[in-house]
Amino acid sequence: MDYLKRLCVILLAGTVLVSLVGCTMQGNANMNIEKRLFGKTDQADVVHIYTLTNANGCEVKITNYGGIVVSLKVPDKTGKLGDVVLGYETLDKYIEKSPYFGALIGRYGNRIGKGKFTLDGRVYTLAVNNGENHLHGGIVGFDKAVWNAKEIKQPDAVGLELTYLSGDGEEGYPGNLSVTVRYLWTDDNELKIDYTATTDRLTIVNLTNHSYFNLAGKGDILGHELMIDADRFTPVDEGLIPTGELRSVAETPMDFRKPMTIGARIEQDDEQLKFGLGYDHNWVLNRYDGSLRRVARVCESTTGRIVEVYTTEPGLQFYSGNFLDGTITGKCGAVYQQRYGLCLETQHFPDSPNKPDFPSTLLKPGERYTSTTIYKFTTQ
Ligand code: BGC
Numbered sequence: 001m002d003y004l005k006r007l008c009v010i011l012l013a014g015t016v017l018v019s020l021v022g023c024t025m026q027g028n029a030n031m032n033i034e035k036r037l038f039g040k041t042d043q044a045d046v047v048h049i050y051t052l053t054n055a056n057g058c059e060v061k062i063t064n065y066g067g068i069v070v071s072l073k074v075p076d077k078t079g080k081l082g083d084v085v086l087g088y089e090t091l092d093k094y095i096e097k098s099p100y101f102g103a104l105i106g107r108y109g110n111r112i113g114k115g116k117f118t119l120d121g122r123v124y125t126l127a128v129n130n131g132e133n134h135l136h137g138g139i140v141g142f143d144k145a146v147w148n149a150k151e152i153k154q155p156d157a158v159g160l161e162l163t164y165l166s167g168d169g170e171e172g173y174p175g176n177l178s179v180t181v182r183y184l185w186t187d188d189n190e191l192k193i194d195y196t197a198t199t200d201r202l203t204i205v206n207l208t209n210h211s212y213f214n215l216a217g218k219g220d221i222l223g224h225e226l227m228i229d230a231d232r233f234t235p236v237d238e239g240l241i242p243t244g245e246l247r248s249v250a251e252t253p254m255d256f257r258k259p260m261t262i263g264a265r266i267e268q269d270d271e272q273l274k275f276g277l278g279y280d281h282n283w284v285l286n287r288y289d290g291s292l293r294r295v296a297r298v299c300e301s302t303t304g305r306i307v308e309v310y311t312t313e314p315g316l317q318f319y320s321g322n323f324l325d326g327t328i329t330g331k332c333g334a335v336y337q338q339r340y341g342l343c344l345e346t347q348h349f350p351d352s353p354n355k356p357d358f359p360s361t362l363l364k365p366g367e368r369y370t371s372t373t374i375y376k377f378t379t380q
Contacts, residue, residue: 077304212341222263
């Protein structure tokens, strides 16, 4: 009997071991990078799309045109994979017209008032592409650049290293800026983005990613519950340029310190919400010291999907997709109506080059700009 019991235990342990090893092996077998032709630009540059699959079988598609995150498939609470970012299926559509879907943004994410700033006593004039202001790097920003791409394979992640040399004077910015963006898609379902840049002349830099998330994969984002770890935000004027004030969020619709649905207060009679047609503001994140910390969390209750944002940056632009207006048809024929996607753009504050009291966006020759952001996907 004793012998039989022991045999049973050994057999059971063996089975557990084999299935554990099997799982891990199967996990590793899932990890993959597939490179496909995505198309050609008008300048005949060949563009690829890379499918990064992690050990869980979850996948992110990224193209080297604009460094765009084209799709991002993560499980819901029942394990069903769904695409949680807005975008298109073809390169041509991205080239034709895109409100920065999933793109890398540079040299300066967000707005610079009147497209002007002064460095060392010299006034620089940038391309103006948003009323009288400069937005997201100008007319041909990093979102429209064809980046060099190199695949990354690590034991616990797959990724893509994108590099781009932005020439002196591009869109009006001084200095040759050499930029590297590393996307890593980890086995913890984290999309990690590391940005670095160096320059040969004094310049300004503020890089970000412009993914529009919809954790339900359809409909509007008003029922998504949002938390932002910020006691203050930067109020703006009608052109969405910060006034320079750091205003407390207390007793305003900007208070997301406790989780709150996006739709709960978006229609309130509030001057700041009117200027943005909803949320389109920069939050002054708490505990900024250049280290990585969790700054925001979004939860969608019907699917149980959650995205948490970690960053080294001082600011976060929460944009509730107010300018989407149903004129864009995206993936799988989806018509993107107002507020069908939300952006959480980690960044330095808008118009920092003209606001000496804001954290500096200056980059000097010999220095290295670094910034890290993680979007981590889980369920509840
Ligand atoms: C800005 C919006 C702008 C959008 C463009 C956001 O980052 O804050 O004002 O309309 O980008 O898609």
